[in-house]
Every structure is written in C-alpha cells, then in structure tokens.
Amino acid sequence: MASIGISGxxxxxxxxxxxxxxxxxxxxxEFVVLVGPSGCGKSTLLRMIAGLEDITEGDISIAGTRxxxxxxxxxxxxxxxxxYALYPHxxxxxxxSYSLRLRRTAKDKIAGIVTAAARKLGLDPxxxxxxxxxxxxxxxxxxxxxxxxxxxxxxxFDEPLSNLDARLREQMRGEIKKLHQDLxxxxxxxxxxxxxxxxxxxxIVAMNAGLIQQVGTPLELYDRPANLFVAxxxxxxxxxxxxxRYEGQTADxxxxxxxxxxxxxxxxxxxxTDGTPVSLGIRPEHLELSPAGGAGLAARIELVEPxxxxxxxxxxTPGTSSIALKGFTLDRAAAGASREVSLGFPPxxxxxxxxxxxxxxxx
Amino acid sequence: MRRKRLLPTALHRLAILAYIAFALFPLYWxxxxxxTPNDLLYSEGVRLWPSHMTLDHFAFVxxxxxxxxxxxxxxxxxxxxxxxxxxxASTSGYALSRFEFRAKYLIVALMLLTQMFPLVMLVAPIFKxxxxxxxxxxxxxxxxxxxxxxxxxxxxxxxxxxxxxPKDLEEAAMIDGATRFKAFRQIILPLTxxxxxxxxxxxFTAAWSELLFSLMLISGNQSAxxxxxxxxxxxxxxxxxxxxxxxxxxxxxxxxLFFLLIQRYLVQGLTxxxxxG
Amino acid sequence: xxxxxPDPRFVSQAPGPGQRSPFLRRLAHxxxxxxxxxxALILIVAVMLVPLVLGISYAFRDVRLLNPFSxxxxxxxxxxxxxxxxxxxxxxxxTLWWTGASVFLQFFLGLFLALLLDKPFYGRGIAxxxxxxxxAVPSFLSGLNWAWLFNPVVGPLPHWMVSLGLMSQPENxxxxxxxxxxxxxxxxxxxxxxxxAITLLAALxxxxxxxxxxxxxxxAGGVQRFFSITLPFLAPTIAITVLLRTVWISNFADLIxxxxxxxxxxxxxxxxxxIFTQAFKKLDFGYASAVALVLLVLLLAYSMLIVLLRxxxxxxx
Ligand SMILES: Nc1ncnc2c1ncn2[C@@H]1O[C@H](COP(=O)(O)OP(=O)(O)OP(=O)(O)O)[C@@H](O)[C@H]1O
Ligand SMILES: [Mg+2]
Numbered sequence: 001m002a003s004i005g006i007s008g009x010x011x012x013x014x015x016x017x018x019x020x021x022x023x024x025x026x027x028x029x030e031f032v033v034l035v036g037p038s039g040c041g042k043s044t045l046l047r048m049i050a051g052l053e054d055i056t057e058g059d060i061s062i063a064g065t066r067x068x069x070x071x072x073x074x075x076x077x078x079x080x081x082x083x084y085a086l087y088p089h090x091x092x093x094x095x096x097s098y099s100l101r102l103r104r105t106a107k108d109k110i111a112g113i114v115t116a117a118a119r120k121l122g123l124d125p126x127x128x129x130x131x132x133x134x135x136x137x138x139x140x141x142x143x144x145x146x147x148x149x150x151x152x153x154x155x156x157f158d159e160p161l162s163n164l165d166a167r168l169r170e171q172m173r174g175e176i177k178k179l180h181q182d183l184x185x186x187x188x189x190x191x192x193x194x195x196x197x198x199x200x201x202x203x204i205v206a207m208n209a210g211l212i213q214q215v216g217t218p219l220e221l222y223d224r225p226a227n228l229f230v231a232x233x234x235x236x237x238x239x240x241x242x243x244x245r246y247e248g249q250t251a252d253x254x255x256x257x258x259x260x261x262x263x264x265x266x267x268x269x270x271x272x273t274d275g276t277p278v279s280l281g282i283r284p285e286h287l288e289l290s291p292a293g294g295a296g297l298a299a300r301i302e303l304v305e306p307x308x309x310x311x312x313x314x315x316x317t318p319g320t321s322s323i324a325l326k327g328f329t330l331d332r333a334a335a336g337a338s339r340e341v342s343l344g345f346p347p348x349x350x351x352x353x354x355x356x357x358x359x360x361x362x363x
Numbered sequence: 364m365r366r367k368r369l370l371p372t373a374l375h376r377l378a379i380l381a382y383i384a385f386a387l388f389p390l391y392w393x394x395x396x397x398x399t400p401n402d403l404l405y406s407e408g409v410r411l412w413p414s415h416m417t418l419d420h421f422a423f424v425x426x427x428x429x430x431x432x433x434x435x436x437x438x439x440x441x442x443x444x445x446x447x448x449x450x451x452a453s454t455s456g457y458a459l460s461r462f463e464f465r466a467k468y469l470i471v472a473l474m475l476l477t478q479m480f481p482l483v484m485l486v487a488p489i490f491k492x493x494x495x496x497x498x499x500x501x502x503x504x505x506x507x508x509x510x511x512x513x514x515x516x517x518x519x520x521x522x523x524x525x526x527x528x529p530k531d532l533e534e535a536a537m538i539d540g541a542t543r544f545k546a547f548r549q550i551i552l553p554l555t556x557x558x559x560x561x562x563x564x565x566x567f568t569a570a571w572s573e574l575l576f577s578l579m580l581i582s583g584n585q586s587a588x589x590x591x592x593x594x595x596x597x598x599x600x601x602x603x604x605x606x607x608x609x610x611x612x613x614x615x616x617x618x619x620l621f622f623l624l625i626q627r628y629l630v631q632g633l634t635x636x637x638x639x640g
Numbered sequence: 641x642x643x644x645x646p647d648p649r650f651v652s653q654a655p656g657p658g659q660r661s662p663f664l665r666r667l668a669h670x671x672x673x674x675x676x677x678x679x680a681l682i683l684i685v686a687v688m689l690v691p692l693v694l695g696i697s698y699a700f701r702d703v704r705l706l707n708p709f710s711x712x713x714x715x716x717x718x719x720x721x722x723x724x725x726x727x728x729x730x731x732x733x734x735t736l737w738w739t740g741a742s743v744f745l746q747f748f749l750g751l752f753l754a755l756l757l758d759k760p761f762y763g764r765g766i767a768x769x770x771x772x773x774x775x776a777v778p779s780f781l782s783g784l785n786w787a788w789l790f791n792p793v794v795g796p797l798p799h800w801m802v803s804l805g806l807m808s809q810p811e812n813x814x815x816x817x818x819x820x821x822x823x824x825x826x827x828x829x830x831x832x833x834x835x836x837a838i839t840l841l842a843a844l845x846x847x848x849x850x851x852x853x854x855x856x857x858x859x860a861g862g863v864q865r866f867f868s869i870t871l872p873f874l875a876p877t878i879a880i881t882v883l884l885r886t887v888w889i890s891n892f893a894d895l896i897x898x899x900x901x902x903x904x905x906x907x908x909x910x911x912x913x914x915i916f917t918q919a920f921k922k923l924d925f926g927y928a929s930a931v932a933l934v935l936l937v938l939l940l941a942y943s944m945l946i947v948l949l950r951x952x953x954x955x956x957x
Contacts, residue, residue: 052534054669069665072537079538085531089553099539146539379756383770389785389830390777396794409796451680458676470677477688479884481891481939483912484932487698487925488691490705511687514680543672572778574894579920590780594898597784604794607784614781622776626769630842633835 002063002153002186003028004049009058011044011210018044020210021058029184033197035233036207042190045207046156049188051075062153073102078147079156082163084139086131086146092118093127096145103150117145120179137168144179154186162192173199194236198222206230228356231281237312239281239351240325246276246352256280256352260321262297267347268361272354281351284312284328288344296344299325306332315343390615397421397608404604420609429584430610433592438617440502440577440588441570444509448517448566449559455514456521457547461530474515482512486579499580505588508580509570516569517562523631524558525551557628564625565632568618589614698929705923718930727906728914728931735910738825739890745829746889747882750836757837758844775834783898786827790814814900817907824895824908832889836881843877844870883946887939911935 004026011019019041026032034042047053049060051072059066067075078099086095093114100110118124121141131139140160147155160176161169173196180187180200191197197204198218206213206221206229214226225231231239247263248254254266256278264280272278292298302324303314313327325343352359396404398416424430459467489508490499498504528551536546552559577588587595593610600606625632699718704710722728757768774782789795790812798810813819847870855865893912896902902909902917909917911931918928 050534050538052537071542071665072534073540073542075538077538079535081531081535083529083531085529085535087532087536087550098536102540102545146535150539375756375759376761378752379761379767379771382753382756383767385830386771386774389782389789390773392789392796393785396788404794409799451683455677455680458673462673462676464670464673467673470681473681473684473689477684479887479939479943480692481912481915481932481935483891483893483915484695484929484936485688485691486916487703487919487928487932488694489687490919491703491925492691492694507683508687511683514683518680568776568778572780574780575897575916575920578897579916590778593784594780604788608788608794611781611784614778618776618778618781619773622773623769626772629772629775629838633839 004154004186004188005059005061005064006045006049007059009045009048009055009060011041011048011053011056018210019048019056022210022212024205024212024215026186026188029186031180031187031189031200031202032205033201033203034188034190034205034207035192035194035197036213037233038192040207041210042207043158046079046158046188046190049154050077050079050156076150076152077154077156078150078152079158080143080147080160082159084131084143084163086139086142088131091128091130092123092134092142092145095131095142096149099146099150113149114145117149120148120182121145121175136164137172140164140168140172141175144176148179148183151183152185154188157187157189157191159190159192161196169193169196176200194234197234204234206233208233224358225281225351226358228279228281228353231351231353231358235283237284237326237328239283240287241353242280242282242323242325244278244280245274246270246272246278247274249274258323261317261319261323264297264345265347266350266352266361270352270359271362272359276354278359279353279356280345281353282345282349284326285310286346286349287315287325287327288346289313289327289329289334289341290344292340292342294342294344296342299341299343301339301341315341393608393611393615396604397612399605401605420605421613424606424609424613428596428606428610429587429592430589430596430613432584433587433589434613436502436586437571437589437614440506440509441567441617443506444513444570445563445567447506447510448513449521449562451510451514452517452521452562453552453555453559455518457525457551459518459522460525461533474518477512477515483575486575489576490579493580500582500586502586505577505580505586508576509573512573512576513566513569517566520562520565520632521555521558524555524561527558528554561625561628561632564621565628568621568625571614571618571621695929696933698926699933700930701926703924703926703929705925710926714926718927719934721927722930722934727909728911730906731902731909731911731914734821734908735890735912737821738828738896738908738910739886741821741825742828742832742889743882743886745825746832746836746885747878749829750833751840751878753833753837754840754844757841772834772838774831775838777831779831779892779894780898782827782831783824783895786823786830786895787814787899790823815904817904820900820904820908824899827895827899828889828892831895832885835885839877839881840874843874847873887942890939891935 004024006022006024006026009019009022010017022045024032034045036042044053048055049062051067051070051074055068059068061067062075062077087098090098096114096117097110100113105113114127115124118127121144123138123141123145126134126138126142131142134142140163143160157176161172164172176189177200189196189200201218203215204218204221205215208229214221214230216224216226221230221234225234225239228241232241242256242258242264244256244258244261244264246254247257248266249269251267251269254269255263256266257263266280288296290296297317299315299317301313302316305312305314310328310330311332313329315325315327317323317325327343352361395412397420398418399413400415400417400419403413403415459471493499493504493508496504498507532550532554533541533543533546536550537543541549571589574590574594577591578594581587581591584592584595589610593607593614596603596610597607700713700715702710702712702714702717753771757764757771761767777785789797791814792798792810792812798807798812801807802810814823851869852865855869860868890910891912893910893916896908896910896913897916900908902913912935915928915932915935918924918931922928
C-alpha cells in the first residue's frame with residue numbers, strides 16, 4: 001500500500017497536448033475515482049501512473065519515490081483493463097499466477113496465494129478453464145484475481161465494469177467495494193458510470209479536456225459543484241441551468257433576472273455587483289412543483305417519463321422565449337395531476353456560477 | 364420460383380467445374396505422363412489415361428538420378444530460409460505493429476520499395492558480391508539471398524498478425540512484471556502461432572519456387588536446387604519425359620503440402636505484399 | 641579492493657533497485673524499436689540496397705565476368721549501344737504485349753472466378769482450394785508443365801487444336817515466332833488467376849449483404865446490382881491490385897526463361913528476361929545493368945504516372 005503523488009503532469013502525443021498539468025495527491029489506502037467525458041485524458045493519466053505512457057512533463061511518485069523513469073514492471077502496481085486482457089493461452093490459475101511466476105515465487109507459496117484469492121472471488125471451480133470458456137462476469141473476476149495476488153502498492157482500474165450488463169455491474173460494484181474494505185489498497189478507478197463513481201469513491205476527481213475540474217467527496221461534488229462543468233456532469237438527469245443577471249445587494253431582494261423573462265428570488269445575497277451575468281443551477285429533484293397560480297415560475301408539463309422509482313418531467317415556461325427545464329419527483333400523482341404548474345426554487349438548493357465558476361452566497 | 368432458379372444454378376455449377384478442370388488439367392497431365400510407360404507414351408497418342416501404368420519413372424528418379432539430392436538441397440534452402448525469415452520477421456513485424464518511432468515510415472517505405480523494383484536487376488551485382496565471399500555455389504549463399512528477399516513481405520505479414528492481438532495483453536504482462544521482450548516471448552508469440560505457421564508456409568513456397576537466382580548462383584550438381592536440377596535435366600535429356608514429369612510431381616508435393624497449411628491465410632498473405640503474386 | 645572506500649561520486653548516483661539512470665533508460669527506450677527491427681533491416685540493406693546501388697554503377701562500367709581486365713568506367717557507352725539494340729526494342733514491345741495480355745486475362749477471369757465462388761454452394765471450400773491450387777505450383781514447374789502440354793510429343797494441346805481445325809498439323813506453338821508469346825502468356829494466366837480471384841473474393845465478401853437486399857427490395861435486377869453495388873465497392877481493390885500486378889508481371893521472367901528462353905528469334909524476350917539472359921548467358925553484367933536501369937526508370941515513371949493520376953482523380957472526386 002502506498003500513496004501516489006502526481007504533480008504538474010502534462011502529456012502530449014507528438015505535438016498534440018492531451019493533459020495540461022495535473023496535480024493530485026492520493027493518500028495511502030484511498031479509493032479515488034476519475035470521471036469525465038470521453039477523450040478527456042482519464043486513461044492517459046492512468047496509463048502514465050502505470051508506466052505504459054511516457055510522462056511529457058511533471059512527476060509521478062509512488063510511496064514517495066519518483067517513478068518517472070521506472071518500467072511498469074518495477075512500479076509494483078496492478079491494473080484491471082476494460083478488456084480484462086486475460087492471457088488467452090493460459091488457464092485461470094495460470095493467469096492469476098503469472099506475475100508471481102515472473103517474480104520466481106516458490107511453487108507452493110504461489111499455490112497458496114492463488115487458492116486464497118480464488119476463494120475470495122469464488123473462482124475455485126474454474127481454475128482449469130481458459131478465459132474463452134468463461135462468462136463476462138467470471139473474466140472480470142479473474143482480472144481482479146490477477147491484480148490482488150501480488151498485493152501491489154496500488155490498483156488501477158480502467159472502466160473495469162463497462163463490458164458487463166447492468167445487473168452484473170451492480171453486483172461487481174459491490175464486490176469491488178468489499179474487496180477494497182478488506183484489502184485497504186490504494187485504488188484509482190476510471191469510470192463513465194455516475195453511480196459507480198458516487199458509491200465507490202472516497203474522493204471523485206472530475207476531469208475535462210485534460211484538466212482536473214474538481215476533487216472532493218462524492219457528496220461535495222454533488223452538493224457544491226465547483227463549476228458548470230461539474231454541475232452538469234454529476235447527477236442524472238443533469239442540473240438545470242438558467243442564465244440571467246444578478247440584482248439586489250441584500251438577501252430579501254437578491255434575485256436573478258432571466259434573459260427576456262421573469263426574475264427568480266435567490267433568498268440570499270451574493271458578493272456580486274448588480275447586472276453581473278450569472279448562471280443559476282438547480283437539480284431536477286430540487287425543483288418544487290405546486291399547482292398553477294402559485295408564487296413560482298409558471299410552467300407547463302410537456303412530457304412525462306416514469307422511471308419506476310420516480311418520474312422525470314420535461315417542463316417548458318410559457319411565452320416567446322420559453323425555457324426548457326427538467327424536474328424529478330417521487331410523487332406519481334403530482335406528475336399526472338395537471339399540465340400547468342408553478343415552479344419553486346428553494347434558495348438553499350440554488351447554485352450560482354459566474355463565468356462558469358461557483359459563487360458562494362455572502363455570509 | 365424454384366424452376367426459374369434451376370438453370371442459373373446449373374450454369375453456375377458447370378462454370379465452376381469447368382474452371383476446376385482447367386486448373387487441374389496441367390497437373391493431371393503431369394501425373395499421367397509420369398506413370399505412363401515409355402513405349403505407350405508414343406504409341407498411344409493423346410489418351411486421358413494410359414492402358415497400364417508404371418512407377419518405373421519414379422523409381423528411376425529416386426534411385427539413379429541426382430534428384431533426391433536436388434530435393435534435399437531445396438528442402439534445406441527453403442526450410443532454413445523459412446525458419447530464419449520467420450524469426451526475423453516476427454521481431455521486425457512486432458516493431459512495426461507496436462512502436463511509434465520516427466523512422467518507422469522510412470522503414471516501411473524501404474520495405475515497400477524492395478517489393479516494387481525488378482529483382483532481376485540484382486542478379487549481376489549479387490553474384491559479384493558473393494563471389495569473393497565464397498558464397499556462390501553454396502546453399503548458405505542462396506539462403507542468405509532468399510532470406511533478404513523474403514523478409515520485407517514476411518514483416519508485413521507478421522505485422523498484420525500482431526495487429527490482430529490486443530496491445531492490452533502485453534501491457535498487462537508488463538504490469539505483471541515482465542520486460543517487454545519477455546511479454547513478447549511469453550504472451551504475444553504463443554498467440555501468434557497460426558500466423559507464424561502461415562508465414563513459414565508462404566516463405567517456404569516462395570523459396571521453393573525461386574528460379575533465377577538459383578540458376579545464377581548455383582552451377583554444379585552438388586548444390587543444385589530442384590529448379591536448377593530439373594532445368595539442366597530438361598536441357599540435357601529432353602526426351603525422358605516420363606522421368607522429368609515424375610521429378611516434377613515430386614517437386615509439387617511440398618508445394619501442395621504448404622499450400623494446405625496457408626490456405627486459410629491466402630488473403631492476408633497476398634495483401635501483405637505479394638510474395639510471388 | 642575491499643579495502644577501498646566506495647567512491648562517493650558513484651554512490652550518490654547509484655540507481656535504486658530496478659532503477660536505471662534516466663539517461664540510460666531513455667536510451668534503452670529509444671533504441672527498443674531498432675533492436676527489434678535491426679536484423680531484418682541490416683539484411684535488406686546489405687543484400688538488396690547495396691547491390692541495387694552497385695548495379696546502377698555497373699550500368700556505367702564495363703563489367704564482364706569472363707574478362708578479368710574489365711571494370712573500367714565507360715560512361716554512357718552501354719546506353720548508346722542500347723539505343724541501337726534491336727533485341728532490346730523488341731523486348732520492350734514484347735514486355736507491353738506480355739504484361740497487357742496477362743493482366744487483362746488474369747483480371748477478367750479472376751473476377752469471374754471470384755464472382756462464381758462468392759455464392760455459397762455445397763462443397764465451396766474444396767472447390768475454392770482446387771481453383772486456387774495453381775497459385776501454389778512453383779513457377780518453374782508451371783512453365784515446364786505448360787511447355788510439355790504444348791509439346792506435340794507428350795502434350796495433348798497441339799493434337800486438340802488440329803482436331804478443332806485451328807492448326808493444320810500438330811506443331812509446338814512455342815517454336816512458331818508469331819504464336820510463341822501465347823505460350824508463356826497462357827501459362828501465366830493459368831498460374832495468376834488465383835491471385836486476382838483471392839483478392840477480389842475477399843473484397844466481395846466484405847460488401848455488406850444487406851446492401852444487396854435493400855437494392856433487391858428497391859427492384860434492382862442482378863445486372864443492375866452488379867453495376868451499382870458490386871463494382872463501386874470493388875473499384876479500389878481492383879485499381880490497386882491491377883496497378884501493382886502490372887509492375888510485378890512486367891518483372892516476371894521465370895516462365896519465359898523456362899519455356900522459351902526468349903526465343904524463337906527473341907520473339908518472346910521481355911526486358912526482364914533479356915536482363916537475365918545478358919547476365920546469365922553472356923555474363924555481361926555491365927550491359928545487363930544498363931538495361932536494368934532503363935527498366936527501373938520506366939517502372940518508376942509508370943508508378944509516378946499512377947500517383948499523379950490518383951491525385952487528379954481525388955481532386956475531381
Ligand atoms: N496514442 C495516441 N496518440 C495520439 N492521441 C492519443 C493517443 N492515445 C490517446 N490519444 C488522445 O488523447 C486523448 C485522451 O485519451 P484518453 O484515452 O485518455 O481518454 P479517456 O478519457 O480515457 O476517454 P474514454 O472515456 O473514451 O476512455 C484523446 O483525445 C485521444 O484521442
Ligand atoms: Mg479511456
């Protein structure tokens with residue numbers, strides 16, 4: 001187990017820059033999840049930590065030692081690939097023991113370690129099989145087994161569950177979490193799946209276009225997104241964003257005047273001058289629906305999408321410059337009751353962004 | 364509907380049969396003459412099968428001629444060419460498949476060039492170069508030349524096989540603790556075995572068929588390869604048709620065996636740079 | 641030695657376990673692709689590139705194997721000779737004829753064979769193997785084999801031609817100056833059809849089947865489907881294989897050397913076989929190299945022409 005330090009890391013392929021300076025400290029035993037849109041450089045960062053890509057600039061250290069100039073084999077990390085990358089010509093036992101055999105571990109010791117790992121992952125009856133003869137979930141387990149037998153300094157996962165169906169993914173997610181609790185190994189985990197990120201992570205690292213946007217616990221990212229990107233990326237359905245100008249210097253009159261539209265009271269004062277262009281964010285589940293004619297913003301329900309658990313509502317404000325919003329409610333009756341509603345914006349649920357960046361209310 | 368389809372189907376099958384007949388006829392004739400007794404060859408004229416057959420020609424070729432030695436020489440040259448080329452091409456093909464380096468396109472261009480220019484140009488200079496090295500009239504010299512001629516094509520072929528193996532595998536091995544070369548040997552090569560077999564087959568057939576350089580570089584009977592031996596036999600004893608064709612049938616055997624080996628990979632082989640077509 | 645204290649300069653730089661100094665590692669890293677490709681490259685340079693350059697220099701020298709005093713520079717003398725050499729001009733003409741006829745027949749018959757084999761039918765695997773078998777026959781053997789077939793003593797072809805009324809008495813066409821070229825061409829076509837058939841069949845099988853179904857639903861007949869789907873899809877493969885094959889066949893001398901050695905009266909001599917004859921029979925390496933240089937320049941010009949043609953087509957398209 002070890003900490004991992006990444007400081008000022010940049011990466012270019014030929015002249016084309018991919019990572020523009022990444023700083024990140026990962027504590028011993030921490031489970032960090034990297035999220036971000038496709039192509040933002042998550043895999044690249046992970047592969048640089050593994051030693052599979054050269055580091056164009058900056059330093060990466062594992063357990064306090066700079067590893068820039070170490071080959072992957074000398075970094076003592078394990079990686080689980082999206083494709084699993086199981087060796088097709090070796091059986092499950094062979095796959096799991098390969099790293100130990102490379103290190104010339106004694107035969108009986110290897111047998112002991114592999115058996116223990118196999119038991120932990122429920123692979124015992126499959127040890128003689130070739131990867132070809134395994135199901136997706138079983139292959140995934142073998143890949144995990146191959147990583148844990150060595151007790152490496154850190155685990156790297158690159159979208160390890162994305163080839164599984166939804167049910168299996170949920171199950172494996174649980175197992176990974178349990179495994180991490182058992183082993184307490186430092187882990188870096190790349191995923192597209194929000195739920196995976198939220199449930200597994202000690203801390204989430206949100207990336208976009210080769211830059212880290214925010215680092216924090218899952219709930220920090222959910223509750224206090226640092227910028228519009230994180231706000232839009234975390235949460236499903238995504239956060240509603242309205243644009244307008246800020247007005248009012250005290251809590252009781254502070255409001256957002258929407259472009260060509262009504263104003264929304266903010267309930268709190270922000271350290272902004274009047275007329276500052278701002279973006280207002282509110283999550284669908286935080287919009288308050290009440291019957292038409294209430295105090296809020298008038299809107300019409302355009303479309304209802306029941307998900308079983310709750311209902312997603314597509315809302316449109318009336319008028320020429322109508323705004324589309326999404327709402328989410330657990331109250332099935334409310335969704336069906338009326339087409340015309342009034343929307344409330346509870347002040348403590350609002351997020352304000354100026355030039356993409358979060359602004360906190362003046363205290 | 365079925366009625367209407369019957370005629371085109373029959374025509375289709377007929378056309379295929381006709382082509383097969385065209386493709387096999389020369390080989391069939393080779394076989395036929397090789398088992399026809401000499402007296403019948405002239406007396407019976409054009410007949411599809413002789414009234415009785417004999418294996419005398421084969422017996423003579425195997426017992427009283429130099430052909431077994433030619434055969435052996437060809438086998439040595441083609442076999443070692445195939446083995447060496449495949450070994451070289453598996454590393455160079457791997458380099459082209461896995462590494463991005465500046466000179467890569469230069470290397471590819473060089474290798475493509477060697478596939479385009481007339482090799483017959485090199486007959487004279489290679490002869491001149493090999494003479495002082497005592498490599499003319501030697502199987503080693505011939506093998507050296509064949510190896511160089513076949514490496515570019517085999518490199519492209521092996522590259523196409525490596526391209527079909529995910530990079531993840533050796534990366535996983537390298538993370539597991541292997542050096543790149545170890546990952547190459549223990550993980551990638553075993554997975555490329557079919558490709559290696561196909562490359563061996565392609566190079567073997569190419570070396571087995573090569574004519575011009577073996578004519579130029581080899582003179583005595585001692586180290587003559589099969590084509591050289593057969594051609595000198597033809598020009599010396601051009602009346603012993605039965606024996607010549609028996610020898611021809613023998614030359615066909617390894618070619619056919621290797622054809623079976625590479626059948627599945629013909630497309631890949633031909634697109635990799637056209638060894639002999 | 642053990643009495644000596646370790647030199648501090650080395651101690652401070654001593655890399656840790658598994659760690660090499662950054663410089664060495666970078667060097668190892670940069671040289672890795674070269675280590676993998678060096679053996680192949682060295683061979684190619686030594687056995688192909690060096691002789692190529694040497695051969696070009698021979699074109700301007702008097703290099704005759706049997707004359708120990710040869711070797712001096714003669715400037716453009718070979719090329720002056722070449723300009724007056726009827727056999728060379730004949731060979732040039734024969735090369736066009738040989739290449740054109742071979743490529744044309746190989747391509748159309750190969751395309752036809754590929755279309756035949758593209759349809760699924762019972763026993764396709766074995767039929768395919770038999771159709772492609774001629775490709776595996778060593779070229780010298782196919783040459784000899786066809787030479788024997790044309791030989792009235794052992795071959796049936798002359799007799800059949802007489803029965804068909806194409807010939808008045810069984811003769812060997814390989815010794816008839818007007819017909820001799822057909823001998824190697826037929827052998828070449830027989831031997832080379834599989835090449836085109838295999839490449840075209842692969843291209844045919846990569847055409848998505850649902851395109852044909854969509855076209856059939858739209859009411860396109862078989863011929864229409866061929867011209868509106870099959871042909872456009874095959875076009876790039878056809879262009880590339882035909883162009884490369886043209887170069888290859890124009891260099892392909894084996895069949896001619898085996899079947900006619902250029903005769904009768906140089907009527908089947910192509911440039912490639914002429915080069916070989918000059919080097920192999922006359923042992924005049926200088927002159928052979930001069931001819932080879934001309935062939936090389938012609939082939940280069942042809943390749944350039946194709947590249948230019950492609951460029952202008954791309955611009956239009
Ligand atoms: N070998 C390479 N050469 C050039 N560019 C590359 C190479 N590998 C990746 N890139 C580029 O680097 C960027 C980041 O790629 P990376 O694979 O890290 O994205 P990612 O965040 O993992 O995306 P995904 O979620 O789709 O896996 C992409 O724009 C990609 O095109
Ligand atoms: Mg990725």
